[in-house]
Amino acid sequence: MFETLTFRHGVHPPELKQLTAHLKIRRLPYPAEVVLPLSQHAGTPAKPIVRAGDRVERGDLIAEPDGWVSSPVHASASGTIMELGLSPHPDGTFKPALRLAVEPFSGQIPRPRLVPDWRGLDRAGLLAAVQQAGVVGLGGAAFPTHVKLKPPPDKPISMILVNGCECEPYLTTDHRSMVEYPGRVHLGIRIMMRILGVSKAVIGVERNKPDAIDALARTRPDDLDVTVLPLTVKYPQGAEKMLIEAVTGREVPSGKLPMDVGVVVQNAASVATIAEVFETGLPLVERIVTVTGLGVRKPANLIVPVGTRLGDLLEACGGLTDDAREIVFGGPMMGAAQANLDTPLTKGTTGVIVLAARECKPQASYPCIRCGHCLDACPVFLNPQQLGTLAAAGRYDEMAATYHLNDCMLCGCCSYVCPSNIPLSQQFAAAKAALRQRKPAA
């Protein structure tokens, strides 16, 4: 089994996790204000149900889901709603958000049991509770979890796959969750098994987290068919298609979802969160975030109220160093740079990385030398070389029609290896955006 469980291609960036891998998760003190965007998940934005001046307790519903593929927003602190306005959003735009002034000396005690006990619920009840608790995927895409847990009847699910890879450098969110809350992971699996009617689960963890593998194996309940599977350390081992390939040996067909091969993939922290909301009765109002990088003075793993502004978070971590230069939400391979310290953290923010100037010297770009390294890196076997040349010529339609642009998951492996420093994945993101903008018009 040695070094066999993995996918083909991919890259080996430096892991850089030592800054926070050993740090216990701490709780961030409440900031004076939190900003809660209505759109923190994939799907339709939530509809606000409060008005300026309303007083809310921590965990109160303040915006309700608008349809099935949508998720509610809950107050992440007790306090007063200031306004519904535009706020900077992690995606770089301004989006509607509720601003909430946190009550300074509140004990932040939520109302009791906003989420019912799971033991008394049937499948439908559990599913409804998951949606009402605002649970979304914490692995980055923030896809509403209840949608994934209710596959159409013609797609039987045979396995739950818990994604504990955390293959992005720097991040230790899932790692620490698995080490410190292994019981929650197992409980989450138990609840998901009940919802999906599945009896088999696999937890895939990269070999560089032996303590997490150990903790999960130690706490594994005897009555569940759960396997903890150590995987090769390689980026992007955590991408769901790659994970499924590594664990089951099957390829998710192009354009299809994991459920098409009978698998539901859920991030380890998401699974723990499912358990947590039922355990505590408190909806999803906070999450674990790794704050790290050479540009922040005190790297940490923190429990952060959703909606905390970036500036407040950094201040709590000792502030920026003098040579801090770039701030990224998410991992360094796929994460998005932030321009505005007023941007709030959302449910989908897995980490905050502050890069120092010496780490992000802009490197000169050279013409493509057709070395083919990008083809050898791309985990979905695209031809980034050709895609890049077409993108530079603006031939987006050809990229999609002939060269499978839509299969690109923007993992960035191609850009990572390119010796000529061609911003390949950025070109692909731009091409996809252009095609998306053009589609509805046509």
Next chain:
Amino acid sequence: MPDVSAFVVSAAILGGVGTVFAAAIAVARTKLYVWEDPRIDAVAGLLPGNNCGACGLAGCRAFAEQLVAGAIQPANCTVASPDMREDIAGYLGVDVGAATPRVARLLCAGGSDVAPHRADYVGLQTCRAAAAVAGGGKACTWGCLGLADCREACDFDAIYMNDVGLPVVIPERCTACNDCVEACPKDLFTLMPTDQHLLVQCRNLLDGEAATGVCAVACNGCGRCAADGAPNLISIESGLAVIDYSRNAAASPDAIRRCPTGAIVWVDGAQQLGRARLATVLEGAGR
């Protein structure tokens, strides 16, 4: 050795070969001919051949087919010069037709002088790519990034980047082909009939100082233009003045007089988007 017979033989051979093949062609053309309206080729030859699609058809030849079929009029080709249209109309013996000319208008006046960047964007120098990276680092996330995707998209050289990094459309060259509209990741272009003069050169949805904090010429939603303009012509929607062009007939330059930032303008010909324009606006606003 050549004698008279050589003459006879060769004349006979060539005459014979010619005759045989002429006969064969004569037979073939009646038996095998496939007819196609030759006017289509002729008209296609008279069209500009840009295949830009501004007419809404799949290229110039498709347009020619429709023209010959009488389904459309020559004027629907916005690229052809009036002379060219007349040539086609004359050739087909039809009317040129009329179409209200439209031009592309930019909905942003936030050049580098008035709308600063919050962060330094480094990377692929196209608007499309920059827009996906923290909005391109510009403080106003609605604003023009100035990396000229629109100019590159324009096949007619109708756009140039001015002194403050904003694209300016040359109305005489613009054929309203829609390419720049599609190219701009910030959706800053719109095609407007030239008889519409009132224009809000801003798409920033913030209001008050939040708006002017990111761009000195942003519309801050103060409502003065709505008050000064004809009734129901202008309204304020989420911090932005919106013009109802169905009431265009009632529009007059009065609406723009008191605008504190100069976001709303009266355009005639090319848009004024440079430093010079800013000076007059701010002077007029008494600032």
Next chain:
Amino acid sequence: MSPRQPAPPSTEFTKGLWRENPVLVQLLGLCPALAVTNSVANSLVMSAAVLFVLVGSSLLVSTIKRIVPSDVRISSYILIIATFVTMADMILEAYVPVVHKELGAFVALIVVNCIILGRQEAFASRNPVGRSLLDALGMSAGFAMTMLLMGTVREVLGSGTFLGVSVFGPRYEPWVVMILPPGGFLTLGVLLLLFSWYTRRGDARARAASSGGADVEEAA
């Protein structure tokens, strides 16, 4: 060129030299331009043959254009051209047998030389005899000019001689490749690049001279 008034006769001649040069601009008749330009003498003889055929057939075609039905138009032109080519072929064989041998099949191939048929189609069949003659002369001159240019470059570099006369002296190391096929392609390629570079420069100047306000602002 304005479509409505005909151009003055002089331009019918001069256009072939430069603006509508058959080889450099229209890229027609490339086969002989490459195949027989390995020496100046061959280039000249070939040009003369083309002149003879082009002028002869243009005259004839523009004379008879009215009586030829359109279905056999091309066939008739080819017939006429082939007649002149055959004549040229025999005359060359009789009077310059050595060059004729070197030109090989390319004299016969004038029949299908795209310049000649092209001129009949595009010009002689639509214009009066006088204009057609001027046009034919201009095109032949343009062709000859290019052939001479290529022949010179290739013979001088490839054999170290011009019309057989040594240019660099006896120690010159000839670039054999220039009289081989690749040399032909390369010479014409370079010629076309220089030509386009030159015309583009001219265009850019003209543009700068006539630019309107917008371009001025653009420059600012």
Next chain:
Amino acid sequence: MTDPRLLVTASPHLRSRDSTPTIMWSVVGSLVPIVVFAGYAFGPSALLVILASVAGAVGAEAAWGRTGVVGDGSAVITGLLLGLCLPAGLPLWMAALGGAFGIGFGKTIFGGLGQNVFNPALLGRAFLQAAFPVALTTWPAVDGVSWWSLRGDNFALPLMSSQVDAVTTATPLGLMKFERIATPVRDLALGTTAGSLGETSALLILVCGGYLAVKNYLNWRIPVSILLTVAALSGVFHAIDAARYPTPQFMLFSGGLMLGAVYMATDMVTSPVTNRGSWIFGAGVGALVVLIRLWGGLAEGVMYAILIMNALVPFINRATQPRVFGTGPEKVSA
């Protein structure tokens, strides 16, 4: 906390350490031992010829390339490799002309690094060989001359032919083709035979190429498939008629095959980007080498084989697009 002036860039925010100039200069570095060996075997002439072709290549890049591209090192490689496939006695002006032609017509005209179709060094050599066939096939003898002596009229005046009649000899391939005399493989592998500067020490080339392959600076599939194809095909023919066709060992170690397979066919710009394409490309080069050597008019065919396959690369790339994840039949990629 005061707002710092932040930088925003696209992901990924990490980049691997290899860069195009690093790769190019590593190749230059790996060629140094081969150049030194050429100097040892052919005396000062070797170094002069290599220097001249590098000067021609770099000069052309500086003159016609985009500004600042000389620093990427690729023109130096072109010059070095061209120099290594020339005979030692070549007039220097020809070597420089070849370098300039290779870069000018083989590279800058297409837009410089990465855009060219043909291997610039080989295009330069093909041009020289067609222009000066005699000079390019005048092989100075390897022994019997003092190390210090020039191996030909290196200093012939530009445009003029050489004045000195050097002691020349036939190459192992020439001997094989025209006399059916096989040179011992040991001599070939060690490089003690006549030939162009870099076609002499097959073993040294293998070692230097191995270093690049380990660093992933060259695609090992190409040399492997070339050498395998040559060995297999020549093995078959040798088995059929040993008197007529040379042994596979002879085929592998003679002529420019090693230099070509390891350094020239692997030029990433002019070889396929796909791995499947690389196997096909290599097999094609190998087959053409055998074809030309055994039945062609020329003694050596490596240069032409690579150039011809270069021309096929765009086509190979089209035909060997990778199978995208989750589409079609699953195959394990090479």
Next chain:
Amino acid sequence: MTHGTPSAPPARPSASSQRLIATLGGFGALAGLLIVSVFVATSPRIRANKAAALAAAVQEVLAAPDRYDTLYVTGTTLSPTLPAGADADTAEAVYLGWRGGAPAGYAILAAGPGFQDTIRLLFGYDPASSQLLGMRVLDSKETPGLGDKIFKDAGFVEQFARVRAPLVPVRDGQGDGLPNELVMITGATISSRAVVQAINTTLERIGPIIAAHVPREPQP
């Protein structure tokens, strides 16, 4: 182009079939007449040229005979008359030279693939002594500077006046001094071998026929 707006839209083809046939047939006949006229005018010269070229070649390879006869290869014999149905220009022939009333040898045409393309040559041969008398390349596309030495290198060509058939090619300085060895040109081994090969194969076929032929001086 000067034609501007096309005139009336052309409808379906209009000309009658008779007119088509008449035009093409008429032009054909006319062209035939024209060509024949030129042919008649030039053919004596062309024939004279060809004869002169052949005579010069025979002169060279048979070391200047007084005159020569053309003998056609008919089956396995040589005959002075053209075999029935054959064409004087294409029928295979050898040329028997006469010097002072005695046969001076046969001039024989040979051809074979060279480095680039087919090499055609004429060589003189004396069947009695199996001795070659001379060789002249008539036609070749061999590389200038290399392959063209087969007719430019006097040393190489001279060997053909001494050597005995069948020829054995040897490298410079490596022969054993046998009378049928022929030294190849260094740098053009292939072309020189091609010459040797062409002569050897031709002799293999024609040698016996010639040997069997008894030269008889025809009546003047």
Next chain:
Amino acid sequence: MADLVWILVSAAVVNNFTLALFLGLCPFLGVSGKVETALRMGLANIFVMVVTAVAVWALNTFLLPSAPYLRIIAFIIVIASLVQIVEMAIKKLSPALFRALGIFLPLITTNCAILGLAIFSTNRGYGLVEGVFFAVGAGIGLTIALVLMASIREQLELADVPDAARNMGLVLILAGALSLAFMGFAGLFSTA
């Protein structure tokens, strides 16, 4: 047989019509922009060449011995007319085939390669079988040159070619490079 192979190989690569003999260059430059088109053009060419070879053999055997001076004119007329008729027939019988190959036929008729083929095979005295092999070889050679050039040009379309070089000059220089590369085939199979 060996001779036939030599005729074919020689016409296809050693004395490639386009790259070594300079025949049919106008269409070579014109339709080598897209691989798809180039391939069709090549196939159409092979077809016309075979038709030509047969026609030429027939003319040489039956008609021309009595009037050799009519060679050029007879060749061209017969070829042109034949192709025109074939074209019309294809257009009528198989519109799909016509769209794929037929549209190239008129382009080919008035093209040096076809007449060149006729003249060369006459000069070399080829019989019917040799003539057809020669035609197929020449057609294959033309197709190779066209397709190679087209695939290269498709790649270059995306390359960063300097503006001044974005014209036919570049294509000719490419042809020169190809022609240099094809010199490697010289002498192939010509010496035992």
